[in-house]
Structures are given as C-alpha cells and as structure tokens.
Amino acid sequence: MPASGTAQDVLDHPGVQVVVNLTIPAVHAEVSSAAIAAGKHVWTEKPLGLDRESTAALLTAADEAGLRVGCAPDTVLGAGVQTAKRAIVDGLIGRPLFAQTSMQWQGPEVFHPNPAFLFAKGAGPLLDIGPYYFTTLVSLFGTVDKVAAMGLKAREEREILVGPNAGQTFPVGPPSTISVLTQFEGGQTGTSLVSFDSPLARQGVVEIHGTEGSLVVPDPNTFEGRIAYVRPFAAFGEAPRSRSGSRSRRPVRSPAAAWACWT
Amino acid sequence: MIRAIAEGRPHVASGEVGYHVLDVMLSAEESAASGEFVTVNSSVSEVPVVPADFDPLARTV
Numbered sequence: 001m002p003a004s005g006t007a008q009d010v011l012d013h014p015g016v017q018v019v020v021n022l023t024i025p026a027v028h029a030e031v032s033s034a035a036i037a038a039g040k041h042v043w044t045e046k047p048l049g050l051d052r053e054s055t056a057a058l059l060t061a062a063d064e065a066g067l068r069v070g071c072a073p074d075t076v077l078g079a080g081v082q083t084a085k086r087a088i089v090d091g092l093i094g095r096p097l098f099a100q101t102s103m104q105w106q107g108p109e110v111f112h113p114n115p116a117f118l119f120a121k122g123a124g125p126l127l128d129i130g131p132y133y134f135t136t137l138v139s140l141f142g143t144v145d146k147v148a149a150m151g152l153k154a155r156e157e158r159e160i161l162v163g164p165n166a167g168q169t170f171p172v173g174p175p176s177t178i179s180v181l182t183q184f185e186g187g188q189t190g191t192s193l194v195s196f197d198s199p200l201a202r203q204g205v206v207e208i209h210g211t212e213g214s215l216v217v218p219d220p221n222t223f224e225g226r227i228a229y230v231r232p233f234a235a236f237g238e239a240p241r242s243r244s245g246s247r248s249r250r251p252v253r254s255p256a257a258a259w260a261c262w263t
Numbered sequence: 264m265i266r267a268i269a270e271g272r273p274h275v276a277s278g279e280v281g282y283h284v285l286d287v288m289l290s291a292e293e294s295a296a297s298g299e300f301v302t303v304n305s306s307v308s309e310v311p312v313v314p315a316d317f318d319p320l321a322r323t324v
Contacts, residue, residue, distance in 0.1 A: 056282065077317075131288070
C-alpha cells in the first residue's frame with residue numbers, strides 16, 4: 001500500500017481518482033460531497049445519504065464537475081438479479097405484475113456488541129437492509145410512483161445482548177418493523193416487509209410474478225444463488241402450460257453466461 | 264464504475280438509482296408516520312442490463 005492517512009489525506013492525494021466511501025450513514029453525503037469538491041469520483045456505501053436535500057446537492061455537484069457517483073448495493077449487478085432481469089426483458093414471465101420481498105428476523109443485537117446505531121435515525125431495518133430489496137425492485141421495474149407503509153416497534157428500548165456492554169439498553173428510533181407497498185410507474189406493485197422484531201428468520205425473499213410465470217430471485221444481499229421459474233397451469237390438475245408462441249419458448253438467453261461470471 | 268468511466272458509458276449502480284431508492288425509503292418512513300400515501304417525486308431512467316459476458320474479475324486499471 002503506497003500511502004495511508006486520514007480522510008483529508010485521501011482528498012489531498014493527487015494520485016487518487018476514485019474515493020470509496022465506507023463511513024457511517026450519517027456522514028455519507030458529507031464525505032462524498034467533499035470528495036467531489038476535491039475532484040474525485042465517488043463510490044459510496046448505502047444509503048447514498050439520509051436526507052433528500054444534501055443527497056440531491058451531492059449529485060448536482062458531481063454533474064457540474066463532470067464526476068461520477070456510484071452507490072451500493074452492487075449486488076444487483078450480480079448473476080442473481082441480472083439473470084432475473086434478462087428473463088423479464090426476454091418475456092419469460094410475460095407482463096410483470098407484482099413483487100413480494102421479505103427480510104425478517106429478531107435483529108442484529110443477537111450478535112452485534114454495539115448495535116445501537118443500527119436502530120438509530122438513518123438505520124433501522126428499512127434504511128439499513130431495505131436498499132438491497134428496493135434497489136432490486138427499481139432495477140427490475142423502474143421508477144416508483146407512490147408508496148404506503150405501516151410500521152411498529154416491538155419495544156421503545158432494546159438491550160445489548162453480547163459483548164462487554166451486555167445488559168445496557170438503547171433507544172429505538174425508526175420503526176423496527178415496517179411493511180411497504182410500492183406502486184411503480186409501469187403499473188407493477190410491490191409488497192415489502194423488513195423487520196428486526198421477528199423470532200422467525202426469513203431473509204432474501206424476492207419473488208416476481210407475471211402473467212406467464214413467477215420468478216424466485218436469490219437473496220439480493222448476495223451476488224448469486226438459485227433462481228426458480230414457476231409456470232402457470234393450463235388447468236387445475238394438468239401440467240404447467242407452455243409459454244404462448246414459439247418465439248417465447250426459447251430458454252432464458254443468458255443465465256449460464258451470467259452464472260459463469262461469478263464462479 | 265471505473266470501467267464505465269474508461270469506456271465513456273453510464274455506470275449501472277448509479278447515484279441516480281441510489282437517490283431514487285433513498286427517496287422511496289424516506290417516503291415509506293413518512294407514510295408510516297402520517298398514515299397517508301406518499302408520492303415519490305424522483306424517478307430513474309431505465310436501469311440497463313449488465314452484459315452477459317461482463318467479467319467482474321477483469322482487471323480495471
């Protein structure tokens with residue numbers, strides 16, 4: 001490693017062209033904006049920022065400077081989501097209609113010795129884990145027009161369970177369980193649950209349903225995994241019907257190639 | 264993103280997508296707090312498919 005130092009040292013270094021921003025969410029927009037001001041491209045951890053104003057200002061400044069801003073998660077570039085996207089583009093499931101996603105478990109304090117920040121403003125299951133699911137849905141369906149959501153907190157305070165501070169309590173900021181309905185510009189709808197309050201663990205659930213079939217997409221917090229494709233029945237008790245027309249009977253164009261990229 | 268810069272094309276995991284996703288999530292928090300539907304003001308261009316022959320392990324610089 002040719003050099004090391006503080007964040008400012010990175011910004012001052014003439015040889016640095018791209019800054020990778022892995023700071024805490026509360027300073028994502030600030031640190032990324034400083035990198036843009038120093039003439040560097042930025043790749044940042046999710047979320048891009050915590051409020052619309054400073055995050056929009058970051059993108060405007062980058063545009064004006066002719067610099068790039070890239071944002072995690074890049075798992076959506078992996079074989080899992082990309083294979084699903086190619087299948088949808090190829091018409092495998094007909095017209096995409098709706099999606100279901102789920103990420104639920106009892107929460108990170110079961111392993112994290114300092115979990116308070118994961119329940120503070122700017123985190124919670126929605127802003128901490130939600131980017132994997134909503135980036136996937138936006139990658140597959142495009143722009144979201146409208147949302148509705150309901151949230152709750154199992155407890156206003158939670159307890160640290162492991163490590164030297166075990167037994168201490170900390171406050172819960174945003175909802176620790178939230179159900180989100182999304183209406184997409186293209187007419188699709190989505191139902192997404194994220195929860196740190198569920199004794200039952202069920203994560204990585206992404207299902208896309210269309211007129212000609214359903215896709216079970218791998219966990220968007222990983223780059224790959226198995227995809228399942230479910231065809232509709234011709235009639236109850238009969239074999240699943242073949243897809244209409246010979247054009248659409250060809251296999252998905254590229255999953256083998258896409259998977260090969262990652263193995 | 265570095266390869267996209269080198270090739271002079273847009274990158275896929277863009278700030279535009281990151282902003283829209285943030286806007287969706289903040290809108291969800293606001294909806295949960297208010298009990299109302301929330302219109303999302305931002306939008307994204309169509310997110311391109313990554314080419315099937317893309318090799319994530321290829322050297323970029």
